[in-house]
Amino acid sequence: MHKRSWFHPELKGLVLIPAFNERQSVGKLVHRLRRALPATFDILVIDDGSTDDTLRQVPPGTAVVSLPFNLGIGGAMQTGYRYASLHGYDVAVQVDGDGQHRPGEVWRLVKRLMESDSDLVVGSRFLESGRYRQSFTRWVGISMLGSLIQLLSGLRITDCTSGFRVANRRVIRAFAHWYPEDYPEPEVILLLHRAGFKVTEQPVRMRQRRAGMTSIPLTRGLFYVLKVITALLLDMAREPWPRGKVREHDPEPDLGDLRWEPAPAGDPAPEAVQA
Amino acid sequence: MIFGGSLLLLAIRRLKQFKLKERFTLLFMLLGLPFMVLAVWPNGVEYLARISGIEQKTVMLLCVSIFLILIIFELLTIVSVMEQKITTLAQMVGILMEHQRLVDRHLDGASPKRVETRKPEHPNSATPRWRSGDSAGSSSSDQAH
Numbered sequence: 001m002h003k004r005s006w007f008h009p010e011l012k013g014l015v016l017i018p019a020f021n022e023r024q025s026v027g028k029l030v031h032r033l034r035r036a037l038p039a040t041f042d043i044l045v046i047d048d049g050s051t052d053d054t055l056r057q058v059p060p061g062t063a064v065v066s067l068p069f070n071l072g073i074g075g076a077m078q079t080g081y082r083y084a085s086l087h088g089y090d091v092a093v094q095v096d097g098d099g100q101h102r103p104g105e106v107w108r109l110v111k112r113l114m115e116s117d118s119d120l121v122v123g124s125r126f127l128e129s130g131r132y133r134q135s136f137t138r139w140v141g142i143s144m145l146g147s148l149i150q151l152l153s154g155l156r157i158t159d160c161t162s163g164f165r166v167a168n169r170r171v172i173r174a175f176a177h178w179y180p181e182d183y184p185e186p187e188v189i190l191l192l193h194r195a196g197f198k199v200t201e202q203p204v205r206m207r208q209r210r211a212g213m214t215s216i217p218l219t220r221g222l223f224y225v226l227k228v229i230t231a232l233l234l235d236m237a238r239e240p241w242p243r244g245k246v247r248e249h250d251p252e253p254d255l256g257d258l259r260w261e262p263a264p265a266g267d268p269a270p271e272a273v274q275a
Numbered sequence: 276m277i278f279g280g281s282l283l284l285l286a287i288r289r290l291k292q293f294k295l296k297e298r299f300t301l302l303f304m305l306l307g308l309p310f311m312v313l314a315v316w317p318n319g320v321e322y323l324a325r326i327s328g329i330e331q332k333t334v335m336l337l338c339v340s341i342f343l344i345l346i347i348f349e350l351l352t353i354v355s356v357m358e359q360k361i362t363t364l365a366q367m368v369g370i371l372m373e374h375q376r377l378v379d380r381h382l383d384g385a386s387p388k389r390v391e392t393r394k395p396e397h398p399n400s401a402t403p404r405w406r407s408g409d410s411a412g413s414s415s416s417d418q419a420h
Contacts, residue, residue: 063373082367
């Protein structure tokens with residue numbers, strides 16, 4: 001069913017779902033993703049110190065990284081990329097825990113990543129016009145940030161705050177090494193572009209939000225835009241990646257102290273079995 | 276006099292209680308000593324101002340505040356690095372716990388005796404045991420209320 005010309009049957013993919021108090025949507029989302037994806041794709045839920053029973057809503061057999069306390073969206077996402085890097089995944093898909101992103105669209109993103117020479121593919125709501133209803137203020141904010149990114153780097157991204165994205169191995173390793181903290185989505189695009197990675201966009205359809213709370217309430221929209229603008233400008237002052245900078249023709253960024261390889265999942269060392 | 280003395284005493288006390296690192300104690304000693312000196316010799320401020328060519332004494336105050344701001348800046352740098360380290364630790368703890376859970380499950384599956392004793396109705400095998408134990412504990416305490 002999923003075997004297409006671009007699809008490599010051994011392509012190991014990991015879907016990252018950051019969840020902070022998303023009890024109503026996370027279970028359904030995992031089930032839908034399972035149906036939409038082949039067996040070589042694993043799902044990882046990152047429970048960012050939820051205070052409700054989000055953890056119990058995750059269907060059995062799904063990998064869950066449960067953080068001991070709330071790290072925020074940046075910290076949670078980086079946990080996912082660290083996991084993907086340590087377990088040697090080829091592709092990491094970032095999907096919001098609120099069920100806003102359609103599992104069926106994951107394939108279009110992965111396909112785009114494999115077919116093009118991009119390192120990161122961002123799913124955009126705005127490339128296909130008229131599909132997604134958006135409040136005017138939010139649209140203004142997002143296009144302002146997009147314009148700023150274009151001004152600073154020359155890269156045109158229509159939906160820079162979209163959390164629906166697919167990363168290849170190089171980007172996974174770079175993210176495992178360093179990832180911005182507070183509102184990482186727009187920052188990451190700028191940083192990756194400056195570090196010589198190729199970032200492209202793919203039009204996707206998204207659902208309107210149903211349950212849970214958006215991580216950026218409208219009332220704080222202005223504050224958000226101002227903060228991101230400051231962060232983007234500050235990012236221009238420093239190197240895109242700390243230590244072991246990731247260059248264009250550098251297949252393996254220096255991971256420093258992260259060189260730790262766990263035993264393959266479900267296959268512990270023989271002496272451990274005897275004990 | 277009292278202020279300078281207590282600053283010194285406080286620093287040494289904290290050092291004794293292992294609450295303050297040696298190098299920070301040293302910093303505090305350096306901060307406290309001038310106060311002691313000034314307490315013994317109150318006109319020292321004027322003298323210092325004169326030899327350094329400062330005409331208004333408030334400028335001396337400005338110098339002190341610049342020094343304090345630098346210390347705060349240094350402290351915030353330390354806090355930022357610490358925060359980064361704590362984040363990395365939390366992430367690794369989460370990942371390792373997930374890995375441990377997989378290994379545990381595999382070991383449970385490997386020994387048939389344990390499979391029998393294990394509750395088959397375990398609601399969510401994806402839940403780390405400590406977490407399910409936690410919630411079981413909290414629910415029983417809820418009942419107690």
